[in-house]
Amino acid sequence: MTGSTSQDLSRLAQQKELQGEYAALKAKGMKLNLTRGKPSAAQLDLSAELLALPGAENFLAEGATDVRNYGGLQGLVEARRLFAGMMGAPAEQVVVANNSSLELMHDCIAFALLKGTCDSAAAWGRQGETTFLCPVPGYDRHFKICEEYGIRMISVAMREDGPDIGEVERLAASDASIKGMWCMPKYSNPTGITFSDKVIERLASMKTAAPDFRLLWDNAYAVHHLTDERVEIANILELCAKHGHANRAFVFASTSKITLAGAGLGLFAASKENVRWLLARMTPQTIGPDKLNQWRHVLFLKNEAGIWALMERHRALIAPKFQKVLEIFQEKLASVPGASWTKPKGGYFISLEVPKGCARRVVELAQDAGIELTPAGATHPGGKDPEDRTIRIAPTFPDLAEVAQAAEGVALCVLLAADETGTPAT
Amino acid sequence: MTGSTSQDLSRLAQQKELQGEYAALKAKGMKLNLTRGKPSAAQLDLSAELLALPGAENFLAEGATDVRNYGGLQGLVEARRLFAGMMGAPAEQVVVANNSSLELMHDCIAFALLKGTCDSAAAWGRQGETTFLCPVPGYDRHFKICEEYGIRMISVAMREDGPDIGEVERLAASDASIKGMWCMPKYSNPTGITFSDKVIERLASMKTAAPDFRLLWDNAYAVHHLTDERVEIANILELCAKHGHANRAFVFASTSKITLAGAGLGLFAASKENVRWLLARMTPQTIGPDKLNQWRHVLFLKNEAGIWALMERHRALIAPKFQKVLEIFQEKLASVPGASWTKPKGGYFISLEVPKGCARRVVELAQDAGIELTPAGATHPGGKDPEDRTIRIAPTFPDLAEVAQAAEGVALCVLLAADETGTPAT
Secondary structure, eight states: OOHHHHHHHHHHHHHHHHHHHHHHHHHTTOOEEOSSOOOOHHHHHTTGGGGGOSOTTOOEEGGGEETTSSOOTTOOHHHHHHHHHHHTSOGGGEEEOSSOHHHHHHHHHHHHHHHOOTTOSSOGGGSSOOEEEEEESOOHHHHHHHHHTTOEEEEEEEETTEEOHHHHHHHHHHOTTEEEEEEOOSSOTTTOOOOOHHHHHHHHHOOOSSTTOEEEEEOTTTTOBSSSOOOOOOOHHHHHHHTTOTTSEEEEEESTTTSOSSSSOEEEEOOHHHHHHHHHHHTTTOSOOOHHHHHHHHHHHOSHHHHHHHHHHHHHHHHHHHHHHHHHHHHHHTTSTTOEEOOOSBSSOEEEEOSTTOHHHHHHHHHHTTEEOOOTTTTSGGGOOTTSOEEEEOOSSSOHHHHHHHHHHHHHHHHHHHHHTTOOOO | OOHHHHHHHHHHHHHHHHHHHHHHHHHTTOOEEOSSOOOOHHHHHTTGGGGGOSOTTOOEEGGGEETTSSOOTTOOHHHHHHHHHHHTSOGGGEEEOSSOHHHHHHHHHHHHHHHOOTTOSSOGGGSSOOEEEEEESOOHHHHHHHHHTTOEEEEEEEETTEEOHHHHHHHHHHOTTEEEEEEOOSSOTTTOOOOOHHHHHHHHHOOOSSTTOEEEEEOTTTTOBSSSOOOOOOOHHHHHHHTTOTTSEEEEEESTTTSOSSSSOEEEEOOHHHHHHHHHHHTTTOSOOOHHHHHHHHHHHOSHHHHHHHHHHHHHHHHHHHHHHHHHHHHHHTTSTTOEEOOOSBSSOEEEEOSTTOHHHHHHHHHHTTEEOOOTTTTSGGGOOTTSOEEEEOOSSSOHHHHHHHHHHHHHHHHHHHHHTTOOOO
8 A cells, every 4th residue: 555545544534533423413412502702690690699689778879869760870979989990990980881881882983973072073974984993803793883884994913912003003093084993902802812011002102193093992801810810901091191192092891791791780981081072972862871780789799809709709610611622622623733722811702713714614514513603704894704714612601511512512623624625633 | 099000009019029938938948859850769669679679599581581691682572571562562563671761762863863764765864964843842852862963953833632733744744854753642741742643643644755754752651640541642653554654653661750760671662674673773782681670670560450550659649749739830820921831641740831031030030949940941942942931840759848839939930030021910
């Protein structure tokens, strides 16, 4: 036998084996979902107290504020104080809203399109094209807002220390239609990457052609650590102010992955002028947020130590799931050329890079075997991953045994897809 | 003495007396607020149960929906069923949102400006001027949304049976920039007027120059009766469909004045196509509403009978306040030429018409005596009441004794202002 024939035979045997394993996987009739960064029921149980708070007699907050009645557009002062540290801003520069920080981001953009920011000569919608810089891979829901309103998106590569800052500086300085940039500065979705202090300072200090340029600073995972190392980042609001661009950053966060995913609090922080602007825009929109839910959160979380303690309990539940996925990927995929994955120190996602041109196929194979993954491409503007490589893995929702099964299944699909396209494991 | 001198003397004596009474009123140092339609603490107490619901173990709704987690953009099906009758639409055409129906109205308009409705050839914002018809007196917060976005407002007079429908038909048919009309069809703010079935049918059937014309049907007081007569109105959605304009009406309501003013539920109902449109617009905005609060409401209100029973308890608290105001106005103001007031069968307001050119002065005098009233003019677009006559009285928030004091005070201020402008009581 020639060497080539021997290789062919071994390849054939390997294919057969993979196909056999895949048939067995399908036969299990699994129904697993790794699509979205949803907390598990066990995580939601950690905030069970919220479900009976505040109690029938407990509704008077500071200043005799009846939390049941109308008013209080900026949110309860107790809630603003509670989250001031996490938001990196004094309580008077924090807005506590209803249950969705995505809604705050959407509304800030809609308000800017309709009315302009406090630094705009006119509404964005009347200044011609609006463009946003989009670090990729990134969060599909950010991109969806841009798509909805015809905002042009320019992809910028994510590096180990954040977006390619040289490219960002070059673009922002040269194109006045660039009005915004999506940033997830800590434990970014989906890569888990954290922006370095240097990158953050350059974002704060860079020259922008648009005087009303905004960083949409989605600090969704501010306190969502997965290791003993509590990664901290530079304070974007302070740095923007220091460099003479006090209004540059809109900071967002929420308690969706601290307390209850659907019934938490959306948070906003910015310069005083930006806060005045947002409250002015919200004045015709609403009489005020649900202060009663804010009051529940104040009573439940109490203070920053309360937030930290709760986040430790989340970590105890989800860190083993991340660990398990990483172990399985290491075991099964280490030998696949072109396959790699992030090892996040926090957040909700692992970003899996598969061999070029394989991501869609992996997702398809997984789906056929009952494992639902975020559509390939979702991590890129327009749903188009030019290399068809990135798959977002969200391990928090299923239980540990299911996560292991799902990760094994995904790894198998990667091997199969790689084999189909001629990049089998070595 | 001549007759004239005798009249002058009597007039002088009357003035002296009024001024003395006003000085005494000021000396009381009252601090009363009749500005906004806020429920009183006693009304909020009726929903005290909500403050401890659902309880730590109760979070699974129909279809194993975990109400604590993400999702469910249209709202819990149980909540949509609960309010279907009140909204006059099947549950699948109801959207249950967060705590503010004003926010739903605002957002519908913002979405239409940015994207157009499902019947629009283009975004309203790209079709030139946008105009709304505004029955007056009306609700200041409706007008504020129009002001915010530069929507031209055309005032239409309110009659006993609703807006001047002939004028509405004439305007809507002739001007394609007229894209919307504010309507509070039942117990309207501030007049308490209810649209007749005939007016409602003509609104549903009329020809409009704009194919994407919308009735913003704010049925805020759908179940908010003040008498034994539960006024019912024609079903706008059914009538619009019958006349071939199925998408014409956006119906809004909320539980702000059923359960908790700041922590209730905002409600939307419309044609299937409109609901699809709204959900498509909300998809980039939010992952879903606070289902946990919807679940609380389902557990607390239970069914329509639960809503009726609760509204009876509200009525028991607030009807006497309305009665007291009306008695005092009758006693003090019946003899003032040009003074009149509405006797609402439901809702939250009494509309007081004072002699021409007196409204601002009455509000000023009242304020100086510690009684805060809604600014004169607020009931008209741009805050401009051309005759300076309409004052909105909101008697629900203070307790009964305070309401009586405030009404006495307001009546005195009307007498004084009328005297100043030469229309004294006869």
